[in-house]
Amino acid sequence: MMKFGFVLPRGDGATAVTIAQEAEAAGWDGFFMWEPVWGIDPWVALGAVAVSTQRIRLGTLLTPVSRRRPWKLASETATLDRLSNGRLILSVGLGATDTGFANFGEETDRKRRAQLLDEGIDILQGLWQGQPFHYDGRHYHIRETDFMPPPPPVQPRIPIWCVGAWPYPKSMRRVLRCDGLLPTAIPADGPPRQASPGDVRQMKAYIEANRTLDTPFDIVVEGRTAGADSELLQAYAAAGTTWWIESMWESPEPADWLARIRQGPPTL
Numbered sequence: 549m550m551k552f553g554f555v556l557p558r559g560d561g562a563t564a565v566t567i568a569q570e571a572e573a574a575g576w577d578g579f580f581m582w583e584p585v586w587g588i589d590p591w592v593a594l595g596a597v598a599v600s601t602q603r604i605r606l607g608t609l610l611t612p613v614s615r616r617r618p619w620k621l622a623s624e625t626a627t628l629d630r631l632s633n634g635r636l637i638l639s640v641g642l643g644a645t646d647t648g649f650a651n652f653g654e655e656t657d658r659k660r661r662a663q664l665l666d667e668g669i670d671i672l673q674g675l676w677q678g679q680p681f682h683y684d685g686r687h688y689h690i691r692e693t694d695f696m697p698p699p700p701p702v703q704p705r706i707p708i709w710c711v712g713a714w715p716y717p718k719s720m721r722r723v724l725r726c727d728g729l730l731p732t733a734i735p736a737d738g739p740p741r742q743a744s745p746g747d748v749r750q751m752k753a754y755i756e757a758n759r760t761l762d763t764p765f766d767i768v769v770e771g772r773t774a775g776a777d778s779e780l781l782q783a784y785a786a787a788g789t790t791w792w793i794e795s796m797w798e799s800p801e802p803a804d805w806l807a808r809i810r811q812g813p814p815t816l
Contacts, residue, residue, distance in 0.1 A: 549816075550781075550784075550785050550789060550790060550791065550792055550816055551577035551578065551790065551791050551792075552576055552577050552578070552791070552792050552793075552794065552813030552814060553576060553577055553578030553579065553580055553605070553791060553792070553793045553794065554567070554571050554576055554578070554579055554580070554793070554794045554805075554808075554809055555580040555581070555582065555609045555770070555793050555794070555795050556579070556580065556581050556582075556805075557795070557796050557797050557799060557800075557805065558588075558800075559588070559802065560588055560593070561588065561592060561593035561596050562596075563802060564579075564581060564588075564593040564594070564596065564597055565593075565596050565597055565600045566802075567579070567802070567805060567806070567809065568597040568600065568601055568604060568606065569600055569601060570806055570809050570810065571604060571809050572601050572602070572603055572604040574809050574810055574811070574812045574813070575812050575813055576604060576809065576812075576813050577604065577605060577791075577813070578604060578605040578606065578607070578637065578791070578793070579597060579601075579604050579605070579606050580606070580607055580608060580609035580637075580639070580793065581593060581594060581607075581608055581609070582608065582609055582610065583608050583610065583611045583612065584647060584648070585615065585647055585648035585649060585651070585652050585654060586648055586651075586652065590608050591624045591628065594606050594607070594608075594628055595627075595628060595631060598628060598631045598632035598635070599631065601632075603635075604635070605635050605636075605637055606628075606632060606635055606636060606637070607636050607637035607638055607639060608638060608639050609639045609770075609793065610639035610640055610641045610643070610709075610711065610730065611638060611639060611640050611641075611643075612640075612641065612642060612643025612661075613640050613641075613664065613665045613668035613669070613672075614642065614643065614654075614655050614660070614661035614662075614664035614665055614668070615643070615649070615654040615655065616668065618667070618668040618671035618672055618675075618688065619671065619675060619690070621668070621672060622671065622672050622675040622676060623698065625638055625672070625676075625701070625706055626675075626676060626698060626699075626700065626701045626706075627698070629701035629702050629703055629706055630699065630701060630702055632702075633702055634701070634702035634703045636701070636703070636706055636707075637706075637707045637709060637728075638672075638706055638707070638708050638709070639708075639709040639710075639728075639730060639768075640665065640668075640669065640708055640709070640710050640711070640726075641665070641710065641711030641730065642658065642661045642662060642665060642711065643661070662718070662722075663686055663687060664687055665722070666722060667683075667685040667686065667687055667688050668688075669708065669710075669722070669725060669726065670683060670685065671683055671688060671690065672706075672708070673705075673708075676700060676701055676705075676706060677700070678697060678700050679692060679693065679694060679697045680692040705727065705763060707727040707728060707764075707766070708726040708727050708728065709726065709727065709728030709729070709730050709766065709768055710722055710723045710725075710726040710728065710729065710730065711723075711730045711732060712729045712730065712731055712732070712751060713732050713733070713734045713740070714731060714732070714733050714734070714743060714747050714750065714751050715750075716734065720751070720754055720755075720758075721758075723755065724755065724758055724759045724760070724761075725761075727763060727764065727765060727766065728765060728766035728767065728768055728791075729751060729755065729765075729766070729767045729768065730768050730770075731743035731747060731748055731751050731767065731768075731769065733747045742769075742770075742771070743769070745780075745783040745784050745786070745787040745789075746787070748767060748769065748784060748787040748788055748789055749787040749788060751767070752767060752787065752788035766790040766791050767788050767789045767790050767791070768789070768790070768791040768792075768793060769784050769789045769791070769792055769793070770792075770793045770795045771792065771793075771794070771795065772794060772795060772796060773792075773794065773814050775808065775811035775812065775814065778814065781814055781816060782816065785816055792813075792814065794808065794813075796808065
C-alpha cells in the first residue's frame with residue numbers, strides 16, 4: 549500500500565512543528581525537510597518535530613552527504629532516531645550545487661561528490677552498528693574508539709533513501725546498498741527529468757534482480773496532487789512506487805501548505 553508524505557518547502561523550526569502536527573492529525577505518513585548549505589537546520593527543527601508528534605515518520609529530503617562529516621551525520625541521525633522512538637528516514641544524494649556549494653567552498657566536482665557519498669553511506673551504516681568500527685577509504689579513515697560511544701539507534705537499520713539516476717549503473721549500484729530509491733531519469737540526449745511510471749517499473753525490475761539485502765525497500769516519488777485520487781498516482785503505484793511525497797516548492801505561503809495538508813493524503 550502506498551504511503552504519503554509532505555516535504556516542507558521552507559520555514560523555521562516553529563513552522564516545521566506546526567506543519568508536522570497538522571500532517572499527523574490529517575493522516576499523512578511522513579514529514580520531511582530539505583537540508584540547505586546555509587539556512588534553517590533540519591536536524592534542530594526535526595528534533596522539535598520529534599517531541600511534538602507521535603506517529604508520523606520524519607527525515608530529510610534530502611541530505612547531500614558529500615558536504616557532511618559522516619560521523620557527525622551518524623551522531624545526528626542516531627540521536628534523532630532515539631528521540632523519535634525509531635521514526636527517522638534519511639534521504640541522501642549528491643545535492644544540487646546551485647544551492648550555494650561554491651559560495652561556501654563545498655565540493656562541486658561530481659565524481660568526487662559521488663565518492664564521498666559512497667564512503668559516507670558505508671560509515672553511517674557502520675557507526676550505527678556501534679563499536680568497534682574502523683574504516684579505510686579513499687577520503688575517510690576511521691579508527692576504533694572506546695571514548696563514550698553513544699547508544700545505537702532504535703531502528704536496527706535506519707532507512708536510507710538514495711537518489712538513483714536511470715539508466716546509469718554506478719548510480720543504481722549505490723541504491724542497491726540502501727533501503728529506498730529516489731528515482732530520476734537522465735536520458736543520453738537530454739537533461740535530467742522526473743522518472744516516469746515506465747522508468748520506475750524498469751528501475752524496480754533492476755533492483756529486484758540485483759539487490760542482495762533482504763530488508764524492506766521503498767520507491768519514493770515526489771509530485772503534487774489536488775488531494776484526490778488521480779490516474780498518475782495509480783500509474784506510479786502500479787509501477788511499484790511505495791511512497792508519494794507531496795511537494796509544493798513553488799508555493800510560498802504556509803496557508804497554502806496547510807490547506808493542502810488538511811485535505812488529507814490522496815486515496816488509492
